[in-house]
Amino acid sequence: MTTTNRIMLVDGMALLFRAFYATAMSNYFMINSKGMPTNGVYGMMKHLFTAIDTYQPTHVVCCWDMGSKTFRNDLFPDYKANRGAPPEELIPQFDLAKEVVESLNIPNVGQAGYEADDCIGTLSRTYSEHSQVFILTGDQDMLQLLQPNVNVVLLKKGHGNYAEYGESTFVEEKGITPEQMVDLKALMGDSSDNYPGVKGIGEKTALKLLLKYENIEGILENLDQLTKGQRSKIEQDLDMLHLSRKLARIHCEADLDCSLDDALFYIDDEKMGAKFDELEFRNWKKNIVGM
Template sequence: MEKRVMLVDGMALLFRAFYATAMSNYYMINSKGVPTNAVYGMVKHLFTAARVYEPTHIVACWDMGSKTFRNDLFESYKANRSAPPEEMIPQFDLAKEVTEALNIPNVGMAGYEADDCIGTLSSHYREEAEVMILTGDQDMLQLLQPNVSVLLLKKGYGNYAEYTEDRLKEEKGITPRQLIDLKAFMGDSSDNYPGVKGIGEKTALKLLHQYESIEGILENIDSLTKGQRSKIETDLEMLHLSRDLAEIRCNAEVSHPLEEAFFDVKEERMAEKFNELEFRNWRKNLI
């Protein structure tokens, strides 16, 4: 049987599900006073994707705390992020309990982000299986390589933008590796690092099409316009730092044997957990 492993960006699914219902104050609070809207929606995303793509194996990856090696590189990394809403906080642990009840292993590592765990596992698994990364985060497109695709969640349930290396090349004219350099120039306001001030996506793409990489651009800096050269020279240190922050690590010390990720839901264990959380109509709406 051909192995098809789905690596799930747990945080991306959880936050997406939370905000989809929180906007209308629908938190699905159960009789114990615990909100469950994010976990319920996450499970729905998970089962929907499993129906569409029929993975043989599933692994869920998570952030383990807010501080990572990127904060050591740049103190202000993600410093602009506000604390999660209070209705969200109890759902982080609940989400992992639910995936466990579905026989899906949870993987995370202190000091790294879920992205780094996904990057590392995708590099391991692609040797023996087709790898699909389920996320809402476009940064994951840098992980595209032979045997690795990215499924970007779109609005609603069951809608995905499916990316391969070829599709990325068609759309943006660049490789996954060049995406990291693109982000180094553009910076990332949500992660709170600036890149090169005054160089946006359009200019950065043009330079990468012409010179291929940051190194190629720097080697030809005398060929750039005066404005481009001045901006890059002013923020040269930040350009290199931004690239370091943007790059998803594929060498984190994290592993999980593929055979232990076989997707095989035990009905009884799942029912017990869903009923404990008081998921309404879950047989009809989730599975």
């Protein structure tokens, strides 16, 4: 079945953080006359418009984390506990970014208790039945969502530089399936999300085991085939292995709904211009929208 809908699911957190840190490193916060820093939001808009120009979506939805606590913290209280508070210049820009997205008639979607990833996963499953979905993010974890009709577009340095993955390009490059990525993270853990996986098993060993035994179940059924060291590490950390898998998997059944009518991409130039001017975005016609 051919489809004309091209839906872009935007990882709002990833774009905002990336844009903020790109200029914050040199203390360039673009503080306007009201004392509001706007560097993150300005840069986020640049990323967004560049991607829209490149991928020409018919529909756009922007997904957000809602607060810092999610079901993963209930499972494992140390989840992401290694992350400090965001810089004070970024904090007011979270709400500001949503306001600006809203001024473009793009729905802001989030669900308490879930991360933006889970919202993107849920919507990608729903939409991909009838449409082509592009996930715009900087987060490699999203690659586990690849399936027919779902591509992941990873932001690279600069504007308009992307690493785009479909299911087959991922398998070709990584040697494993998107689904196996969850088990890979469960085995090796994830230091940025602060869960350990199996202590002493790194990416190389984890990949080797998955290529041979397919998944965690296959590995556990063949423990007697493993080296003594591998076996004892896995047996020692068995509970953590199962828990890490739950933490690694993007939850695609979040309770949210965003109709395609609401997501239809249509910019009201007057509404957008008023918002950009109110925030004192300099040269936005040239730098952001490319007019």
